[in-house]
Amino acid sequence: MSRIFSGIQPSGELHVGNYLGAVRNWVALQQEQDCIFCVVNLHAITVPYAPDDLRRRTREMVVSLIAAGVDPEVCTLFVQSAVPEHTELNWIFNTVTPLGELERQTQFKEKASRQESVMAGLLNYPVLQAADILLYRADGVPVGEDQVQHLELSREIARRWNARFASDGEPFFPEPRALLTPTRRIMGLDGQAKMSKSMGNTIGLLEPADSVWQKLRPAMTDPARVRKTDPGTPEICNIYQLHRAFSTPDEVETVAVNCRTAGWGCIDCKKVLHESMERTLLPIRRRAEEIAATPARLDEMLAAGAERARTVAGATMVEVRDRMGIA
Ligand code: TYM
DSSP states (O other), X not given: OXXXXXXXXXXXXXXXXXXXXXXXXXXXXXXXXEEEEEEOHHHHTTSOOOHHHHHHHHHHHHHHHHHTTOXXXXXXXXXXXXXXXXXXXXXXXXXXXXXHHHHTOHHHHHHHHTOSSOOHHHHHXXXXXXXXXXXXXXXXXXXXXXXXXXHHHHHHHHXXXXXXXOOSSSOSSOOOEEEOXXXXXXXXXXXXXXOOGGGTOOOBTTOOHHHHHHHHTTOOOOTTOOSXXXXXXXXXXXXXXHHHHHSOHHHHHHXXXXXXXXXXXXXXXXXXXXXXXHHHHHHHHHHHHHHHTOHHHHHHHHHHHHHHHHHHHHHHHHHHHHHHTXX
């Protein structure tokens, strides 16, 4: 069994991009591997936020993950701040991470360009991410494509730390690999950028059916299809990408044929997608309601998850401190 770790920020609703890029894979992997999943609230404070809001969103993210199929009975699910070893290892890794590597990170450059003054926490964000993963000595990290650069940095940090403090015999930290899926990069409804909360182009996993439809109806399709009678190219259409993720193989085939022959207009195609999505999303919404109705049980599950995580994290840190002469 290999050790799997992944995390998600509580920076807003769990959306279809998160689900198809990462969380659906978490659900599949938890059955076969030793999986540890984390809601990374300490990453979320690297941009301006309101404390009460963060508390609420953290909880909602946990509810959404469980509703989506992450099973705290099968895997370890916890909130990052409940395991202080994450920040200890983060500090340690800061001492082996070249500044230039951090300044080169695309996500840092993007986020920094949107802010008036940039805090050191935003720059060090991927170092905390490396600490998250390596604290559990995980070798597989199920993520979407946008996290690949951060994962490369985690590998680099593992290599540098190993070279200094574990040069004898086996490397102490494995070099973690990104586990990607065919749906590694889901585009937003505008068809312009990846689906992302900050772009306002998402569909929430818990969104009611009518609200999903309000978003699907005006969503971007093949730009060459101006009139209903224009034949389309499914492969370049964002809606077709979602069909491939949510519809049955027969439905996907029907959609492709009717698009190419202009048998259907884009609205017809979107109606079928809406029904397919409802098949997946309705049970998730129902489960979320049930979970949210028993908050004490949720607290117990999170406490048990954090305890399990701390056992592994604590053992790693004993070894790390010893090898570094800070025990
Ligand atoms: P975050 O919270 O932005 O996203 C969570 C996961 O969803 C994936 N994702 C997508 N996949 C496909 N298409 C999209 N449009 C899309 N949008 C998001 C992300 O790739 C991610 O897998 N830095 C991380 C959180 C993190 C982490 C970690 C991840 C902190 N520590 C340790 C893995 C391991 C982030 O901001 O993800």
